[in-house]
Amino acid sequence: MAQLSDTWTITIANQGSGRFSVDAQRPLLDTLEEHGVDLPYGCRYGGCITCAAKLTAGAVDQAEQVALNNRQIANGYVVLCVARPTSDCTLEVGVDSHDKLYRNPFLDPLEPHELKPDIATPIGES
Numbered sequence: 630m631a632q633l634s635d636t637w638t639i640t641i642a643n644q645g646s647g648r649f650s651v652d653a654q655r656p657l658l659d660t661l662e663e664h665g666v667d668l669p670y671g672c673r674y675g676g677c678i679t680c681a682a683k684l685t686a687g688a689v690d691q692a693e694q695v696a697l698n699n700r701q702i703a704n705g706y707v708v709l710c711v712a713r714p715t716s717d718c719t720l721e722v723g724v725d726s727h728d729k730l731y732r733n734p735f736l737d738p739l740e741p742h743e744l745k746p747d748i749a750t751p752i753g754e755s
């Protein structure tokens with residue numbers, strides 16, 4: 630049975646590092662900002678990818694996000710404005726963590742399995 634917790638410990642592995650106790654019910658962007666972590670952001674609703682960070686350990690719930698494709702998720706990316714921790718986590722944050730976030734679509738196009746699930750399968754097929 631999964632452990633339930635009100636708080637989780639978030640370790641920032643880059644940008645000077647740090648460990649912070651955060652509310653499990655709130656987006657990581659909000660709680661880390663309250664701890665003084667300087668993070669990039671744009672829309673704050675999971676649509677623009679600006680706040681993407683690389684999750685190197687742990688797990689989050691980011692079901693609300695619409696910005697990331699499956700390749701980016703497989704490379705560990707989470708969008709902090711909607712991601713809520715479901716365990717202790719280690720993150721690399723900011724543009725320093727974006728080395729695998731963007732790919733040239735002409736040189737390295739997405740394969741069907743790397744698309745978002747809702748657009749990877751034509752309507753009527755499942």
Ligand code: FES
Binds near residue numbers: 669671
């Ligand atoms: S700020 Fe736009 S996806 Fe997080």
